[in-house]
Amino acid sequence: MKTRSLLAVFALSVIPLIAAGVHAKDITHDAEYYVIEAQNGERWNADDKVIEQKLSEFYSRNGNKPPNIIYILLDDLGFGEIGMPGLDVIRGYSTPNINKLAQSGMSLQRMYTEPSCTPTRVAFLTGRHPIRTGLNEAKVTLVGEGLPDEEVTIAEVLREAGYTTSHVGKWHQGDIEQSFAHKQGFDRAEFPIHQQAQLALMNPQAEQSDITRGMGIDGDFPRELFLDDTFIPNSSGMLTGVELRDGKLYEVDMKPGEVWTQEKYQQMNKRYQASVLRELGDLATRKEPFFLNYWPLYPVSFVRNDNGKFRTRNGGSFTEAMIEVDDWIGEIIDEVDRLGIAENTIIMVMGDNGTMTQYVGLSGASDRIYRGGKGDHLEGGVRVNAFVRWPGMIDAGSMAEDIFHVSDLFTSFARFGKAMDEVPRDRVIDGVDQTGVLLLGEAHGRRDYVYIYEQDSLKSIVKNKFKFHLPPPMTNPILSAEFYDLYRDPREERPEQSIKMGTWGSGAFGGMLKRHMAMKKKYPDRKPTYATPYEGIENLRPETLEMVEAFKASKKVGR
């Protein structure tokens, strides 16, 4: 009951503010945005004039066109793993090309992602917390789920504004047709349906190296005791890489009966890099601006490549793949410069979530800086390096300590792309406009908060330098919640300091929690979107068709 009356107060106090929004006034953000807008709106209005001036000068220099955008999202790299040469001694490898990119642009030092691949990518694509879209996590097996048609992606937003859009690499937005890249705004698309758990772990080499188990070659379990063949996914039937050709999607590089291997995984990685370079050359010749979305599968690689070309003093399999990707990023930057499009092309490189701490000994990755890794709401799960280059527009060698959430790129790219009108007005857009930080520098941000979910559960809330770990259900929120000062205790290891913040924090964070929940009540989360997997692909292999049939059958018995 108390919640209801609070909601009423909230509705009264917040709704009028929505109309007072500055640049794109009718976009609906999360409640917290309006709390800070009420206090900082005038400053933001002043900033907006400078931003508009800078942008319009750019547009006129650029034939009235918005900039090209190359967005490179790297898998499973927590903060400190790339682009910070001072930390080479912590991790035993260098990323010279990303270091150079960092030096030629801005480092977003407090970039928050979601704690895992699918949700971070959902947040980037839609500008929304994944839970709002109904897609939190795409599992390793067939799921018959994915990003729904109804979501509006940054590719759709930019395409509507005249961009040519191209996606290459990891996608991981589900296995149903409407979730595929070409159905979500990309004119060109080349991607694997699933993720590296299938591509880099579920193969014979990984099992031979005892990195994975259960794929069929470890032990000879008698058929009479092993009654359920559907329990362990039959990876041989799962789709691998697909490509869009003349508007139709085809699986490539797998013949019926063929077995996916580590070698094929390596080839896939190299193929995507080659495609990106080819795309870049083509896109640069076009009149329209382009949005090139490149999501490499590396550095995730569990088997060390044996060619020895990419050795590191760390030696881990991820680190070797990482410096190979670093080389590739160098190639892309060189190509952008060579094509003469440096000045009108934004290049952004970042990680998608923390490292996989489960594989420390093998991968060479580790939660070196912040504690926790992939899957965790701890800083180690959601803090990543992020670097943006835009010569002449973003200060070279600059850093910003403003809080970012990956969803902010949706809104900021939309603004750069003169596409703010294409951002949907009928739903909550969590991403806020951070063009101020990028164009005016540190301390021009419009976010001092992040809500951190682990899949369906809201696990913590960050507000400027403080972090609130939500207490377990059915416990006293004041006594069981933990509070952290992220500068004094960045590894969130000393909850005994909580009482110093909890005295005021339980009220302050409690208010944030209530406002967030009230907004969710007003704009309910979408339910997951289900459909038959693999529809719309032209050349399904017999073993794939069989797998889909088994999946459908399993659904009938209520799995």
Added chain:
Amino acid sequence: MKTRSLLAVFALSVIPLIAAGVHAKDITHDAEYYVIEAQNGERWNADDKVIEQKLSEFYSRNGNKPPNIIYILLDDLGFGEIGMPGLDVIRGYSTPNINKLAQSGMSLQRMYTEPSCTPTRVAFLTGRHPIRTGLNEAKVTLVGEGLPDEEVTIAEVLREAGYTTSHVGKWHQGDIEQSFAHKQGFDRAEFPIHQQAQLALMNPQAEQSDITRGMGIDGDFPRELFLDDTFIPNSSGMLTGVELRDGKLYEVDMKPGEVWTQEKYQQMNKRYQASVLRELGDLATRKEPFFLNYWPLYPVSFVRNDNGKFRTRNGGSFTEAMIEVDDWIGEIIDEVDRLGIAENTIIMVMGDNGTMTQYVGLSGASDRIYRGGKGDHLEGGVRVNAFVRWPGMIDAGSMAEDIFHVSDLFTSFARFGKAMDEVPRDRVIDGVDQTGVLLLGEAHGRRDYVYIYEQDSLKSIVKNKFKFHLPPPMTNPILSAEFYDLYRDPREERPEQSIKMGTWGSGAFGGMLKRHMAMKKKYPDRKPTYATPYEGIENLRPETLEMVEAFKASKKVGR
């Protein structure tokens, strides 16, 4: 028995190599040095020619004089706490002046110290592991111990070679006359006898803030129950700051009966900074080169200064003091530049050991990067930032991943100072000549190992990227020892990976251990040096004399 025959083999194999040493051939190093010299000696010989060429060119440019050396050693700052702007977001404060120094010189990225203040300073002063000198740790109270006459310090070495030597700030080498700075090679000396535990914790303000206990104002314990007045040190009688005037040592700033306060501690810090600037002006006018040894007491400060000038977003008391010291370092650099002595002056700034993790909530310091802090053999206890500037001689903005131990500065400064002949030949000098790294750059180092002691106990051994935690006594060394890959697991948190290194590591590190112990047998550790405390100080207060008498009495009953 086995050890003895091993020793014989060792003596046969190592002793001849000693004679083959390159630059200062008759200096005796630890055994491990000869193992690597045998494999790298030729390369080092070639390096030596280039180094000599560079140095002789410098000397002729500089009127045949060696360079001035300003060595600034900061208290309790683990790796990542200073000079790395990318980590501002981890700790919530910036050190702009040290950052600038780092950019204008070389960052020694793998600098090892000892885990605590006294031992690190002993190692720097003598070029030797503290345990060899008999001085491992100077406790908070009167001890009647200290650095012995027989030890030869870098100040003595450089003075013999013609330097004017000056010490300002923390000293912490004991409370007996022979251990004082002016008896250990410094022409000028201004320092507190003890450390910040006395100066910054044992005062009424610290007790009022509940930071320290037992100093006399917390509770009114009946005299009849509290029988021993000597149990809790009577800090009112302990000597504070002393200064050398006309060859004699005087306590300054304390009248009989006066109480030491936090305010006096702050004044002492400011006074030392003023003295350094005054010294610098004077030393720069002299014909001789100078060695200015400045060891600030800050950032250690447990009570926040209330003037509000040095606020940080972290807010911890250490961090506020740190940015004040950073300002001071800026003043020193500016003064060096203003005096026109930049080209012939080496400026080095580094931490002396890890942060005091015991005071995280208050100090704002934390073991953010490596695990562990002051007192620990873990990387967090012994890894620090170290920056060296020498315009025209050391590459600006360079970094080196070579392993350094703080004792290497003894030998390297001696070489820069044309003072190699003054380095003693009758004892083990642990510090190796690292001028190659400084003048030729990364990968020209002469050390790939460190032996890490916690006071009397050897706790771990580092060899290139591997670290061996010695097993507890009386356990099976192969099964109980822990091995770490410092790049894959820099926080030494996952001993379950040990088996992968232990298969070969127990033999390889076991050999290092045996060689080190054999060398200690040949060159035994000095026993601690005892004498009456506070001798040689002209103006002891009555309460100080009383305290010395009580100390002497306690020694008679065998304390």
